[in-house]
Amino acid sequence: MTAKEGVATGSVPSATPTEVADLARVEDRISFLYFERCSVSQADNSITVTDDRGTIRIPAATLSVLLLGPGTKISHKAMVAIGENGSTVVWVGERGVRMYAAGRPLTHSSSLLQRQAALVSNRRSRLAVARAMYQMRFPGEDTGGLTMQQLRGREGARIRNVYRRLSKETGVAWDRRAYDPDAYEDGTEINKALSAAHTCLYGVVHAVIVALGCSPGLGFVHTGHERSFVYDIADLYKAELSIPVAFRTVAEEPVDIGSAVRHAMRNVLYDFSLMDRAVRDIKALLNDDGMADLGGPEENHVGLWDEKVGEVAAGRQYGPDDGE
Known part of the structure; x- marks a missing residue:
């Protein structure tokens, strides 16, 4: 440019x-x-x-x-x-x-953010989005009637199976996910690799969320943290992306595990087309049906909220002459 x-x-x-x-x-x-x-x-x-x-x-x-x-x-x-x-x-x-x-978002529109806030503020719609997130991890299975507790249990079992499978495939010993942010070097090589891989994944997902104009803090499965929605979206891809990268990188026994993981993540992110996939998944989860494309001139506007009609034009003086 x-x-x-x-x-x-x-x-x-x-x-x-x-x-x-x-x-x-x-x-x-x-x-x-x-x-x-x-x-x-x-x-x-x-x-x-x-x-x-x-x-x-x-x-x-x-x-x-x-x-x-x-x-x-x-x-x-x-x-x-x-x-x-x-x-x-x-x-x-x-x-x-x-x-x-x-x-800073790529869009000036708050329409997707408003949609996110509306969905997360209603118990029924929030549960529907959370179930849809779990459904994406269990393709071909019906998760519609399961409670959040049941969904968490199935997800936990799925991730444990992923760990066991990759440990067997790579020969990397696996016990459990355990790490201390204040004592990184005390962790096992695989736990350090997982932390580094997840950090890269969180960074890219955070960037996509912000670029779309959504809130990183309004999560559907996760709650109470400024990056709750980041963790929601990142969890959709860990089993395919960051966890395999961590195990395969540790199996190569690099001198600097953090640097090696970041390089491996760069290569896999490109092949995985993460940003394109994350954009589509976020908009699908938030039921973005026909919203304007990012960057379109029609979205660069400011309106005034009205409790009856939803929105009226901004940039004008309202008063008796307008019948109000």
């Missing part, structure tokens, strides 16, 4: 904000990039990453999520470029155990 230079408030030069319609769709973007011990800045409509080996440039409009590890510095101008292009920045702790995120 050609960058156009403009002038921000004051005398600080900045890239002119990109029009929403010009942004790359979330499913067409780079899944994620991870950097540590470097400086991130901005040049034109790209971000630059500099360490002792040199500098690389990354077009901000093609990036979905940027994972920043320990020892990373990022400039205000870089954050502006990233935010204007609808990307998500995720700060991760040592070995990727902890995760902190900030993002």
Whole structure:
């Protein structure tokens, strides 16, 4: 994308904000990039990453999520470029155990967010979405009459079988999922690999959710956490994606398990087409039937809520002349 230079408030030069319609769709973007011990800045409509080996440039409009590890510095101008292009920045702790995120949606519309809030606020519709999430993990089976307790039990048994199968296939010893975020190095190699793989998955899913304008915190199965919906969506793919990557990477006995897992996840995410699949799954779960495509001019509007008709036009003065 050609960058156009403009002038921000004051005398600080900045890239002119990109029009929403010009942004790359979330499913067409780079899944994620991870950097540590470097400086991130901005040049034109790209971000630059500099360490002792040199500098690389990354077009901000093609990036979905940027994972920043320990020892990373990022400039205000870089954050502006990233935010204007609808990307998500995720700060991760040592070995990727902890995760902190900030993002900006690709869409100006709140219609999908409103749909999510309406569904999660009603007990019956929330249960329907939660059942649909479990149904996606049990294709060909009817989960419609099962309670949440029964669904959790079936899901637990499914994941235990996945662990056992992969342990047998790869020769990696497996006992149980156990890890301490404050003592990462004390965990087994497979538990460290699972943590690193899940962190990558959470980052990409978080970016998709934010890009669509949904709330990461309004979960249907998970609740009470700022990333409840992230965990909901990520759980749809763990058995196919992050868990197999963790086992197969550990079987190769790499020197740096965290780095090896991140590289393996990058390759698998591309083959898996995660972002395209996550967009379709989220919109299907929220019953997005005919909403405007992201970036369309018809969604870039602000209305006023009305308890009788739903919405009236904004940007006008209401009063006696309008019969109100």
